[in-house]
Amino acid sequence: MACAQRRLGREAMDWITDFLSMGGYAEFVWPAFAVTIAVMAALVIVSRRALLADRRTLESLESVREPRRQGAPETDEGGTAGEA
Amino acid sequence: MNLHKFANPARFVRYSTAVFPWLAGATAALLGVGLIWGLLIAPADYQQGETVRIMYVHVPSAWMAMFIYGVMAVASAVGLIWRHPLADLTAKASAPIGAGFTAVALVTGSLWGQPTWGTWWVWDARLTSFLILLFLYLGYMALWQAFEDPRRGARAAAILALVGFINVPIIKFSVDWWNTLHQTASISSFQGPTIHISILIPLLIMGLGFTTYYFTVLIMRVQREILSRKIRSLRLFQVQPGDGRVEATPQRG
Numbered sequence A: 001m002a003c004a005q006r007r008l009g010r011e012a013m014d015w016i017t018d019f020l021s022m023g024g025y026a027e028f029v030w031p032a033f034a035v036t037i038a039v040m041a042a043l044v045i046v047s048r049r050a051l052l053a054d055r056r057t058l059e060s061l062e063s064v065r066e067p068r069r070q071g072a073p074e075t076d077e078g079g080t081a082g083e084a
Numbered sequence B: 001m002n003l004h005k006f007a008n009p010a011r012f013v014r015y016s017t018a019v020f021p022w023l024a025g026a027t028a029a030l031l032g033v034g035l036i037w038g039l040l041i042a043p044a045d046y047q048q049g050e051t052v053r054i055m056y057v058h059v060p061s062a063w064m065a066m067f068i069y070g071v072m073a074v075a076s077a078v079g080l081i082w083r084h085p086l087a088d089l090t091a092k093a094s095a096p097i098g099a100g101f102t103a104v105a106l107v108t109g110s111l112w113g114q115p116t117w118g119t120w121w122v123w124d125a126r127l128t129s130f131l132i133l134l135f136l137y138l139g140y141m142a143l144w145q146a147f148e149d150p151r152r153g154a155r156a157a158a159i160l161a162l163v164g165f166i167n168v169p170i171i172k173f174s175v176d177w178w179n180t181l182h183q184t185a186s187i188s189s190f191q192g193p194t195i196h197i198s199i200l201i202p203l204l205i206m207g208l209g210f211t212t213y214y215f216t217v218l219i220m221r222v223q224r225e226i227l228s229r230k231i232r233s234l235r236l237f238q239v240q241p242g243d244g245r246v247e248a249t250p251q252r253g
Helices: A002-024 A026-064 A075-083 B002-006 B009-041 B050-082 B085-117 B125-146 B150-164 B167-177 B197-239
Strands: none
Touching (some): A026 B050, B009 B197, B050 B085, B050 B125, B050 B150, B050 B197, B085 B150, B085 B197, B125 B150, B125 B167
């Protein structure tokens, strides 16, 4: 019983080392995947942070000019903001 | 016009916010399935062995690098011709994503080239034109920053994006026009895909996942650009406080 379990464990270990070695090409395959995931993750993090930061800035700016909030929160400024 | 309605920034924010969670979910699912399929289920190549798995990140990155440049060029043209603020912002927001994928395609290609060709880099037509694509992206991003007036920056960058578009067909057909170390197309050739279905399916799943990823990140970046413009104009009004009515009526150009 214990022997069979040990064999199963060894087989799993073998399979994992086999998988990680990538047929001897681990040094090429894994960096390729790592670089891809790193760049894609970094783009998400940077973009999300910038969006949230701007959202906070806008909230604090808008709370300053509280009286006219009802006016037009998005439609008016969104399109022409760059031309102001 | 439907497209015009969508091009209104406020409406864009509303629609894109509604779509965002679905797009993000689809991206996570597709990339998860694609990675597991590509790394574990798909077979190794009979000649290349396990290095062929690099294809599952290299090829979709290269597709996206070119696709995003196409989006950028179209958006730039729309921005130049119809002066659509959202078009300029879409082009601007796309550039860093495209540059990222271009860099990934170059690095993963190099990592694939060493074991299969015996070299990290050659100055063949495909690799060289792809390197130029990276410089075009970087130049585009730099141009936006080079002008104090964002409208002038947008124009200059849009012209660069359009002129640089000539490079995209050159990249695509470089492998047919010149003798390149890089192989010719095996998915989008006239005879249909020439790779086996068992590696084609995970490749297409990854390609789809990369596409939804692009649109997911694009939504975040365009929304951020819209907010930035709003913040800039609000600050301008706060510097010169009017009688209270000025705030609600930003001047139109």
